[in-house]
Amino acid sequence: MQNLQVQVSDKSTGGSRQHSVVLDERELKRVSDFIGSEVGIQLPMTKRTLVESRLSKRLRVLGFTDFKSYLDYTLKSIDGALEKLQLIDVLTTNKTSFYREPxxxxxxxxxxxxxxxxxxxxxxxxxxxxxxxxxxxxxxxxxxxxxxxxxxxxxxxxxxxxxxxxxxxxxxxxxxxxxxxxxxxxxxxxxxxxxxxxxxxxxxxxxxxxxxxxxxxxxxxxxxxxxxxxxxxxxxxxxxxxxxxxxxxxxxxxxxxxxxxxxxxxxxxxxxxxxxxxxxxxxxxxxxxxxxxxxxxx
Ligand SMILES: C[S@@+](CC[C@H](N)C(=O)[O-])C[C@H]1O[C@@H](n2cnc3c(N)ncnc32)[C@H](O)[C@@H]1O
CATH class of the missing domain: 3.40.50.150 (Vaccinia Virus protein VP39)
Known part of the structure; x- marks a missing residue:
């Protein structure tokens, strides 16, 4: 399994440090169940690296150091309601252009x-x-x-x-x-x-x-x-x-x-x-x- 280095800011020291953050199978399933039922988009195992890389941006922004805490916050807590929208945003593919398929x-x-x-x-x-x-x-x-x-x-x-x-x-x-x-x-x-x-x-x-x-x-x-x-x-x-x-x-x-x-x-x-x-x-x-x-x- 590929290890992703996520740079997170460390508020206590004012600096930043590197964490290896991996989206494991169970966490991918939590994301894919949510996105599947909410948006319709299917995220099979083959999309694991893509999901990991896109979600790591959100971890970085919010200062989470692992996916489990991020998913607990986003999918389970009342405070996470707004983050659900961000989660959907980063996982949808928005490629488009003028006069596409003319x-x-x-x-x-x-x-x-x-x-x-x-x-x-x-x-x-x-x-x-x-x-x-x-x-x-x-x-x-x-x-x-x-x-x-x-x-x-x-x-x-x-x-x-x-x-x-x-x-x-x-x-x-x-x-x-x-x-x-x-x-x-x-x-x-x-x-x-x-x-x-x-x-x-x-x-x-x-x-x-x-x-x-x-x-x-x-x-x-x-x-x-x-x-x-x-x-x-x-x-x-x-x-x-x-x-x-x-x-x-x-x-x-x-x-x-x-x-x-x-x-x-x-x-x-x-x-x-x-x-x-x-x-x-x-x-x-x-x-x-x-x-x-x-x-x-x-
Ligand atoms: C690849 S873009 C296609 C844009 C444009 N229709 C085109 O062909 O160029 C797909 C768009 O569908 C939206 N989308 C995906 N699932 C959706 C859903 N359940 N409800 C509304 N929009 C959705 C995404 O947010 C994304 O902007």
Whole structure:
């Protein structure tokens, strides 16, 4: 078993000392039981080193010298309630980017939105979009850019985006809407010019999502494992990409059923490219790679 050296500050001497801290099997099970039931994410033995390394940061911050004391504090004590959120934060994978898996945005613009607006016979139509598991916001802003373009092209649509995640730190970053130039590189240049604001400080390579993009998005904390979602039932579009990848089949099936009940008739569910719903019981019909549609009849 690998030994991890955790640097902890020693308040009594004012200095710091090295401790070998190992997350043993029993402790990993405590973490994985908690994360599995709370968030849905599976943490098998193969993830031990990853969990150990991510949690060691929290030990360092709080001054714990072993995982058992840290877990007793976090999972058992009343004072540990806030730390539970930090524990969830460090163990969720938040990788994302603008225009990730870009063919989904092409499908949205060229097929899904026209099919939805066609059914409203030229009357101005409100389109409700839910970005579930939005991480630090890049996916929700990409949706906002694309839907703004559709509106700007004179289509009779008005859209709202609900963007949710379990991670408070991700949501805080998402609602600021500030990214580095490097992160924003995958947004086509003409759209960056049109919708993004440059930092006033010329030395900072930062951009902010402009008001047209931000005003349409509501960021909200929501745990997809909750039995009932505090989200509207008339969603035309749900994006839930690269979230279910960490869930087992039963949880995926339950989540897809909940999404189905939150979709309007003829609405679309987009999942990540490695998250096919093959083998999952659902009445949603696949209409494109990892794009599923609810019947217009139901
Ligand atoms: C890998 S990111 C995907 C971000 C974005 N959808 C994309 O595809 O680029 C997964 C996100 O799902 C969130 N997540 C995981 N389990 C969740 C749950 N039970 N409820 C809500 N969000 C969850 C994580 O916090 C993380 O931000």
């Amino acid at each position: 063919d989904h945005f092409e499908y949205l613009v060229n097929y899904a939105i026209p099919a939805i607006t066609k059914s409203s016979n030229g009357v101005r139509r409100e389109i409700n979009v839910w970005c579930a598991g939005c991480s630090t916001g890049e996916e929700a802003y990409t949706l906002s850019i694309e839907l703004n373009r559709i509106e700007g092209a004179g289509e009779k649509v008005l859209f709202n985006i609900l963007a949710t995640d379990i991670s408070h730190s991700c949501l805080s970053k998402a609602s600021q809407g500030v990214y580095t130039d490097r992160q924003a590189e995958s947004i086509p240049e003409e759209l960056r010019k049109k919708y993004l604001l440059r930092s006033r400080n010329a030395n900072e390579a930062l951009v902010q999502m402009g008001p047209k993009l931000r005003h349409r998005i509501k960021f909200k904390n929501l745990n997809l494992m909750d039995t009932r979602f505090d989200a509207p039932k008339n969603m035309d579009i749900i994006f839930c990409r690269n979230v279910m990848i960490y869930f087992n089949n039963q949880l995926r099936e339950e989540l897809v059923a909940k999404f189905e009940s939150h979709l309007a008739k003829g609405g679309y569910l987009f999942v990540g490219h490695s998250e096919s719903l093959n083998g999952i019981k659902t009445t949603l019909k696949q209409v494109a790679p990892m794009v599923y549609k609810k019947s217009s009849e139901k």
